[in-house]
Amino acid sequence: MKTSAMSKRKSKESGGANGECISQTFRNKVSELNLQRNCKLETFSCLKVQKLLRERFCHHYATGKLFGMDHQYRHLLELLKRTIVHGESNSALIIGPRGSGKTALLKHVLKEVKEMKQVRENFLEVHLNGLLQTNDKTALKEITRQLHLENVVGDKVFGSFAENLAFLLEALRKGDRTSSCPVLFILDEFDLFVHHKNQTLLYNLFDISQSAQTPVTVIGLTCRQDILELLEKRVKSRFSHRQIYLLNSFDFKQYIRIFKEKLSLPAKYPDEAFAQKWNNNIQHLSEDKTVQDTLQKLFHYSKDLRSLHLLLMLALSNVTVHHPLITASDLHEASKQYRMDSRANIVHEFQKFVQRKAHCMYNFEKPVVMKAFEHLLQLELVKPIERPSVRTQREYLLMKLLLDNNQIMDALQVYPNCPTDIKQWAASSLSWL
């Protein structure tokens, strides 16, 4: 897993860490290939289950239940209802670490709100994402587009930024509490909007929400706990200070329950016999000691439900016709895969280059060593301390080892036919390193 090496910011669409995503898609492909091969023999139930569950794990928001956020759910629901039904302006922030279900919460609430009779078609939504609308200008354009105000403008090209702003403010100022359609602004990655110049957009949105204009509700989603400190004082004063925290505040027992519910098949599943069998198996699994251990480890490591999804996904991909039910060993295997140290892995595979390098004192030609060295550089196992400049020759660059001793030792242990001199080198030089 190269999670850490990836940039800190991950888009929601990519779902969790990028590294996870890559391996996930890879696994999916492999399992799909397997499935294709076995298709003829299939009774289909297996495949169907796999499909169903996979959908559940991949599309986090659309389906599934929310866990441990009833309070927040009701708070948000009430908030939106009041906006839509009474035309009351509001602003709120949903704050929680990544993968804590902020978007899922919002989607659920929106879904429920939309199902209400008095609400249908009675409000407008504007979705903005800090990663997409990187400045106020694009954000304004996006708002205008989503509010369908551009048809008022005709097919004309939009004017300057200043004109856009004046135009939008004018539009929003026209309305009043009782007659205008409420507008719901959803700002994903809210913390990125804070960095816009002067926070103009936020100021204006919050200002509208605090004045007798078109009723608006501004909902920001962010993972930063210090978000309020980032708001400018005027903007902060206009923000209503409603914060909805999502903190994954469940304990291990609830975690097991979530695990069960995630894997269980719904009651109305067509093939009842199979569903029964499957669900029983899941029940057994949840009581199994090794499974609990595995889950415990994961739980200690991260309470994020997305990591659980990933683990279950890996386990699920082992399900085939000959192997129709998930077993404890499947899960264990998956967790092993999941927890594998990516760098150690790489070290393991490219050990031979290290070996050559170690040998270079006597055996190998210079080009071979250089080649090995470049491989190491490419894999980012070593890194030049300074920027590579033209002046210094490559042989004399100061390098930095990006590995911990333990990692090297681990790798050497796994490596089967490791030459003895490398082991010696490791034993001698790494001990004092």
Next chain:
Amino acid sequence: MNTRQQSKIIYSWYGKPMSSDRKLRTLQYKGIIIKSEKSRTETCIQLGEFILVEGENADQPFVAQLLDLYEDGAQEKHAVVQWFCHATEIPRNKQKLLKREISPQEVFFDQVSGYDTDIAVETIIKSVTVIPLRLGEELPVTLNKQQTFYVKQSWDGKCFKALSPDTFSKLKEATKKGGGIPNSSNSLTPLDIVSPLKKETEGVVQSVTKQKNVDLEIESKHSASKSSLAKERHSQRMANGIKTPTARKKLQLNSPTRSLKGRLLGSDVLELFDYDCGAVAPLEPSPTKRKVKFSGILGSPPKMPCTKPKATSFDTAEHRQRLSDTIRLSPYSKVDDSSEKAKNLSRKDNTVFSVRLRERQRQSLVLAPHSRRLCAQKTSARIAEQVSILNALELDQEEDFLALSDSSYSLSSNEVENDVVCTPEKKAKSSRTFSTPKSSRKSSVHTPSKTPKKTPSPGKPKTPQNATPEIPRRNHAAQKPASILEEARLRLHVSAVPESLPCREEEFQDIYNFVESKLIDGTGGCMYISGVPGTGKTATVHEVIRSLQQAAENDDLPSFQFIEINGMKLTDPHQAYVQILELLTGQKVTATHAAVLLAKLFSTPGPKRKTTVLIVDELDLLWTRKQNVMYNLFDWPTQKHSKLIILAIANTMDLPERIMMNRVASRLGLTRMSFQPYTYKQLQQIISSRLNSVKAFEEDAIQLVSRKVAALSGDARRCLDICRRATEICEFASRKRTSEIVKMAHVTEAIDEMFSSPYVNAIRNASLHEQIFLKAVLAEFRRAGVEEATVQQIYLQHVALCRIEGMQSPTVSEIMAICSRLGACRLLLVESSDKYLHMRVRLNISQDDVTYALKDE
């Protein structure tokens, strides 16, 4: 109208001083000659005539009647006028009093007392026609929309009245005589003095000007239609400006006959024609004029078929009338023509004219859309859907502009374009349809749009000018508050405007007095208002303005114009100019141009200028490196004629000292006011006054909120938000039971929710390894004595801690993941992750907080 053009215009007195006042050292005159050097035209305006006076908005000059002309001791030329006001100058809410449509051509006899009737002569643009009508009368259909106005009623700032018979007859007289002089001091009747006047004029003109078209001057005096001398004129403009006088006459006469008033009967017509001939005959033959007259006649026959299909859309009677007019008129011009025999036709004019002919033919092709547009405007100009049609037509128009600009020399300003457009169309003898397409279009935009300030600028089709943006209406009606709590919540919302602002009485009075005194004095000034957010600065200022407006309505104060800009709602400090100008006059121009226009507006003595009260909210955002925006803002009020009162609002008390240059700060002056944060008693009062009689809160609960907020920030918004949240919590808790009053517990919960630090909770709910990682961070800090560590060091600590706890130690990748997760929550501050193990880590919260959060497990 830029100054360069202005400088080209020479104003000189007409005739000798009629009388002089020794005490006041003034000399009175009976007329003024306006001569534009560039176009080499002259106009003579006499007392009693109606004139257009340059206003703040170049597109909409004021209408006035010239009453007196004099030169004061300082050799400055002055004029005394009687104002007429356009419908757009009347506040919208007052316009409703009329209960009828106001035509853009209609003006009102202005009896508002506040206006200065003494204007500088330099602001006079040209003469126009104002025709008084009885109240019930329809506006006659005119051919010359731009130059003719109608007056039916008078306006005294509060209500509309029918014209008094006296005024009516006076105006009528003035109108009929085309320059009658109601001024009793002048006993001459205009018709009698025509020829002597002319000679006199000639004399004056000869002495002052080098090259003259005297007949032009007379013509323009009589036709009163074409002589917008304040505007730049190139030769083309001139060519049509001196169109055949007979044809012109026809245009003019058309309207009275149509109106069935019979004001100008055949005899009048003849008289005028006679006069015209007489006027022309003794003068030096002006080649250009002859020439154009000639071609005008030539041009008319081919034109007729062109207009016919279009004319069907209007009543044919009118058309016939017009035709007959033309027929009747042509002999005259022919006579004229033959008698004078234009010899020296300037070739330039010739080519110009041929171009125009072609132009005209081309235009006949575009007739259909034009007429369609007119109909559309007439029937349902208010409907927003038509905006698109208008836009399309506007494009047509634009093409016209372009085509014309090819044949003309330069189009420097909108007005010129405007003139150029009207002229060919008038030539096409379909003047009613065509007359001033731009102005009619504009007026149609003016009226429907709720904001008259959003005047479209024809030069910029890019702007979403015609759009009247609106959020769609809601499908279901908003629910009325059902319970006490809901009612309370509604009242506690920041947006709810209270009847009065409690606890700001002193500040209110101070600001009120300041603005009031400036208003009464008719001077300008600045006031700087500071205070932390949520202390009611903007609300108080708005309240002041509201009560001032009330007072102005009750006639206790001179009326004033109120505009507001907000630094936060501008994309760039220089946009402030654009906004101010747009709010003042409705023009939309670029920032630099707006700055020039505003500077001119505030530095020159403008006629009919009201005092302007300008609120500049969030002043600190108007800061630029050179501070010229701020400088200008605070410099204008110090100008003698500006009549500008600025109320600047910002957060910091010492903003002038901190960020402003000395010259800016000194102009801002020392009139300052600072809003102190609310004390708990004041907050309590604010809540109680908002709640009024609604019993939704316990007394103690209100006190708790106010004390808490007062201790933290004194921000009234916060206070109201907490109360609102408390009602929600209360409602939520008491869903089943019936206790419907907010208690201490609810308020405490709301306060906790809003003010509790999220960090401790976040740490407590973090996963075990994340907590261990934080412990490792602390341990590493303690070991190294530095509040910064690399991940590698922390990793070692982490492994050690895991060993103590008897847990399996995580891999490096996992540690990195944990680290980045904590970094994303900003519990930790981490470097960019490309350094992997050597990434440096710091805590974003105090170590004590972390230990506190971890210890409590």
